[in-house]
Amino acid sequence: MRLRTTVPAAVTVLALATGCGAADMTKQASPFANAHGSKTVTLSVQSWVGAQSNVAVAQYILEHKLGYRVDTVQVDEVPAWDALSQGRVDALLEDWGHPDQEKRYVTDKKTIARGGDLGVTGHIGWFVPTYLAKEHPDITDWRNLNKYASLFRTAESGGKGQLMDGSPSYVTNDKALVKNLKLDYQVVFAGSEAAQITQMKQFAKEKKPFLTYWYAPQWLFKKVPMTEVKLPPYKEGCDADPAKVACSYPHTPLQKYLNADFAKSGGKAAAFLKRFRWTTEDQNEVSLMIAEQKLDPQEAARKWVDGHPDVWKKWLS
Amino acid sequence: MATLTVPASKAGAPRVLKSRAAGKLLLLALLAAVLAPWAAGHWPGATWPHALTVHLDKPLAAASDWVMDNRDSHPLFLYFFGYVSNAVIWAVRVVYLTLLAAGWAGVTAFAALLAWRVAGVRLAAGTATAFLACGALGMWVPTMQTLALMVVAVLASVAVGALLGLGAGLSDRLDRALRPVLDTMQVLPAFAYLLPVVLVFGIGVPAAVLATVVYAAPPMARLTALGLRRADPEVLEAVESLGATRRQRLLTARIPLARKELLLGLNQTIMMALSMAVIASVIGAGGLGDRVYQALASVDVGAALAAGIPIVLLAVVLDRVTAAAGDGGTRPRTVGWPYALAVTAAVALATRLLGALDWPAGGTLDIAGPVNRAVDWMTAHLYSGVPVVGGTADWAAHFTTWVLDPVRDGLQWLPWWSVLLIVAALAWLIGTWRTALTAVLAMAAIGVLGVWEPTLDTLSQVLAAVAVTLVLGFATGIAAARSDRVDRALRPVLDVFQTMPQFVYLIPVVALFGVGRAPAVAAAVVYALPAVVRITAQGLRQVDQAALESARSLGATGRQQLWQVQLPLARRSLLLAVNQGVVLVLAVVIIGGLVGGGALGYDVAFGLAQGDLATGLVAGAAIVCLGLMLDRVTQPTGRRPGKGA
Numbered sequence: 001m002r003l004r005t006t007v008p009a010a011v012t013v014l015a016l017a018t019g020c021g022a023a024d025m026t027k028q029a030s031p032f033a034n035a036h037g038s039k040t041v042t043l044s045v046q047s048w049v050g051a052q053s054n055v056a057v058a059q060y061i062l063e064h065k066l067g068y069r070v071d072t073v074q075v076d077e078v079p080a081w082d083a084l085s086q087g088r089v090d091a092l093l094e095d096w097g098h099p100d101q102e103k104r105y106v107t108d109k110k111t112i113a114r115g116g117d118l119g120v121t122g123h124i125g126w127f128v129p130t131y132l133a134k135e136h137p138d139i140t141d142w143r144n145l146n147k148y149a150s151l152f153r154t155a156e157s158g159g160k161g162q163l164m165d166g167s168p169s170y171v172t173n174d175k176a177l178v179k180n181l182k183l184d185y186q187v188v189f190a191g192s193e194a195a196q197i198t199q200m201k202q203f204a205k206e207k208k209p210f211l212t213y214w215y216a217p218q219w220l221f222k223k224v225p226m227t228e229v230k231l232p233p234y235k236e237g238c239d240a241d242p243a244k245v246a247c248s249y250p251h252t253p254l255q256k257y258l259n260a261d262f263a264k265s266g267g268k269a270a271a272f273l274k275r276f277r278w279t280t281e282d283q284n285e286v287s288l289m290i291a292e293q294k295l296d297p298q299e300a301a302r303k304w305v306d307g308h309p310d311v312w313k314k315w316l317s
Numbered sequence: 318m319a320t321l322t323v324p325a326s327k328a329g330a331p332r333v334l335k336s337r338a339a340g341k342l343l344l345l346a347l348l349a350a351v352l353a354p355w356a357a358g359h360w361p362g363a364t365w366p367h368a369l370t371v372h373l374d375k376p377l378a379a380a381s382d383w384v385m386d387n388r389d390s391h392p393l394f395l396y397f398f399g400y401v402s403n404a405v406i407w408a409v410r411v412v413y414l415t416l417l418a419a420g421w422a423g424v425t426a427f428a429a430l431l432a433w434r435v436a437g438v439r440l441a442a443g444t445a446t447a448f449l450a451c452g453a454l455g456m457w458v459p460t461m462q463t464l465a466l467m468v469v470a471v472l473a474s475v476a477v478g479a480l481l482g483l484g485a486g487l488s489d490r491l492d493r494a495l496r497p498v499l500d501t502m503q504v505l506p507a508f509a510y511l512l513p514v515v516l517v518f519g520i521g522v523p524a525a526v527l528a529t530v531v532y533a534a535p536p537m538a539r540l541t542a543l544g545l546r547r548a549d550p551e552v553l554e555a556v557e558s559l560g561a562t563r564r565q566r567l568l569t570a571r572i573p574l575a576r577k578e579l580l581l582g583l584n585q586t587i588m589m590a591l592s593m594a595v596i597a598s599v600i601g602a603g604g605l606g607d608r609v610y611q612a613l614a615s616v617d618v619g620a621a622l623a624a625g626i627p628i629v630l631l632a633v634v635l636d637r638v639t640a641a642a643g644d645g646g647t648r649p650r651t652v653g654w655p656y657a658l659a660v661t662a663a664v665a666l667a668t669r670l671l672g673a674l675d676w677p678a679g680g681t682l683d684i685a686g687p688v689n690r691a692v693d694w695m696t697a698h699l700y701s702g703v704p705v706v707g708g709t710a711d712w713a714a715h716f717t718t719w720v721l722d723p724v725r726d727g728l729q730w731l732p733w734w735s736v737l738l739i740v741a742a743l744a745w746l747i748g749t750w751r752t753a754l755t756a757v758l759a760m761a762a763i764g765v766l767g768v769w770e771p772t773l774d775t776l777s778q779v780l781a782a783v784a785v786t787l788v789l790g791f792a793t794g795i796a797a798a799r800s801d802r803v804d805r806a807l808r809p810v811l812d813v814f815q816t817m818p819q820f821v822y823l824i825p826v827v828a829l830f831g832v833g834r835a836p837a838v839a840a841a842v843v844y845a846l847p848a849v850v851r852i853t854a855q856g857l858r859q860v861d862q863a864a865l866e867s868a869r870s871l872g873a874t875g876r877q878q879l880w881q882v883q884l885p886l887a888r889r890s891l892l893l894a895v896n897q898g899v900v901l902v903l904a905v906v907i908i909g910g911l912v913g914g915g916a917l918g919y920d921v922a923f924g925l926a927q928g929d930l931a932t933g934l935v936a937g938a939a940i941v942c943l944g945l946m947l948d949r950v951t952q953p954t955g956r957r958p959g960k961g962a
Contacts, residue, residue: 032413032462032522032603045611073601074611078928079520082385083601088521104385155717156833168919169926191913191922192613195832202710202831294617294689 032071041269042071044080044089047167048193052297053286054093058276060301061312066268076169085111090262091273096122096171097252113263115256119277120217124249126229127214131207133227142181142231149184151209157186164212165189166196173245174213180246200224217280219287275315341745349738356734365733365764372767377931381516402523409522413465421452421676423665430657436641447630455681456627463594463604470529470590478534482541492542502535504948506904507596508921509940512933515600525602533590540582544575584639591632592818599925609820618692619685621824632816692828713835721834725777744950756949759942768939774916778834782841782902790846794853814847819905827912837909845901849894856890857883896951903944
């Protein structure tokens, strides 16, 4: 109580007005939530299109079938965990595996609850365009990459070959991999996934060689067929020390996470988000509409929902 | 007489300068001769020596973890930051709900009446059009979110700024203490302000509002202090002789006399708050900036533009209306406050009864589709392989290989001590030994933080962008100074460009140049150009007419007048233009990390994206140091008054 007398008067007035001694900033909703007395769900969107598809369909069903109002916020995965634990967002629909965060928030603090599988399995790897793999069949083995380094040289990579990485928010060990596998390559960060896609499309249009960090499921494979370069196989725990990683990336079943309070008292919305589960093909269908046909995400979601009542009806029952 | 003074001052100034400069350089050379071999012997290699770095990653990561673990339990958070955070959320929410309750018609009516009241009927029409355009683009709700955030941030900034300015205006000691801090804050890129608030408050609206307040308060403080100090001494004396007390003097004379500066401060604070509120979308501010950010992440230029246009409209309207309020005073009264409020309430009530509070669903204009088709056409036809001139992507690639790469490699090839030496020499030649010392210490701090290489990368982009900006800016500025027609044609363009938030410039450059360092540089050039053009043109126009006249009477040609009279006499303005150019370019080069600019800007974005605040904070500190160094190196604050010159 002594502490309270020292804080500025305005704050004290507010404290009296809200009628509580301690202000827990970890239990704050967004100021834009629940306007007009409607029930609001805040979903976090990650920057890649697959995540946009999840959110678009979830938002469409929440708004048109369940009568909620949905706010979306662009947050990357790791900050999304923090925001989720504070209740500033209610759900994270596609997580690629963050064991540290999971231990902190789910096991220790219990502010985040698991929301189950998304139904999609993710895999990260290094890819070359298939036209290049046909031309040089042995390029798909990492041991031969140094032989072809000169093919991948660009203005940004200097004298080395260019390994293109995307958004700063993605899970990546590429710098360590290049070093530990002694590859004559330079990792060049495109800065965002969109930037990376633009670049890959330009390369593909001119049938130029490129080597890129990429992941499946991804709609771009339909437009630019790509073949994975085999890295040393993944074994449990081989990526434990980030500086010493010398193996490929794992196959990750993507997970959903909900704010713990929302999971308990979120009513129909929380129940729906827990049951939300679809396949790679479904996700790609929506992603292609958003990214390639440049449909508005809500428009794309409407088309998918109209075409697949058998899938989403199960989520509501 | 006049014919004599011109050549005399022309020959005189450089000689004095030369002798001073030579002395400084000699001293530095001596110092270098002693220190450089020693430094090179101890720590060989071009890059900053490993032994002289301090790794802050571990303690910073520990601090960040501590904050996250204790945010819901430690008294500091429960009893202090928690209240700050709650107060911000509460205030933003109140404003947001009020705006929503007024509905689109109510808000538009109120804004238009407000503009009519303070700025006349033309701006009122402009304001109404701007708000309706925001709605028509389907951006009504994001616009209201940004506006709610802005209202809270601006009120807080004005309160904080006015208090500090009042203190600095009345007390000389406080003024001396505050001035260097405020000066420094004004040259720092907006991006550097984001991380410390995120560390404490986490991603979200409170962090965004507080970063905006910190960024936008300094101009208010500076201008308040300036206004109070500038008050006419004769008026003050008269008031004093009437027997007014200190407080009466302040309230009845000094503050009313400072009205112009106060309103200018308000104008600048609003513009900076808008700029920051948009950038703060990176830390979860929501609103229009978030839409731009989302669209940039998927290279959806059309959608980015749909959110960018309302930002530009808001900026132009806010700037014009507050500026008009600043120089008004003689305008005939138009509408009274009660009348304006009554009309707003009536309109809001009417729309509520009609059930049309939200923007009508069918009343939106889809510009994203057509714009994206245009961009696709551009990338297909202008991007590469255009005969003779090459495509924009080819230009970007050439600029990267022939300009950016050599400059970066050159900087990184230079031994670290020689970089410090160059910084010292430049800063000392233009400024004083104090500025030189600050610049060198700032640069050394970057090395100690262990981010020497990425900083030089950023520096190379800044140098390239500044060079391009100055060539274009001086050329345009000279043209504008010499021809009234060019000046008139340029003025509205410059006005619009100068009010746009930095974030908006990223959209077109991605469409034109793809990603990488070249588009970051291009955005920086476009952002800094208006200020450089304006300062150059003003400086040249203000050159003493007598000197110009005498040169003309001696039969100097137009070119001779320019090179031998106008440019040398406008030296101070030109240096100021360089300084402004450098500061503005740095701000945008840093944001360029979002479009592939790499280096320090990328590190900050990476730190935010991965929750790796240690990396982000170190990069942020390096940005601060780099900004300080660049400002000091180009700062023509000469000797103190009274010491000649």
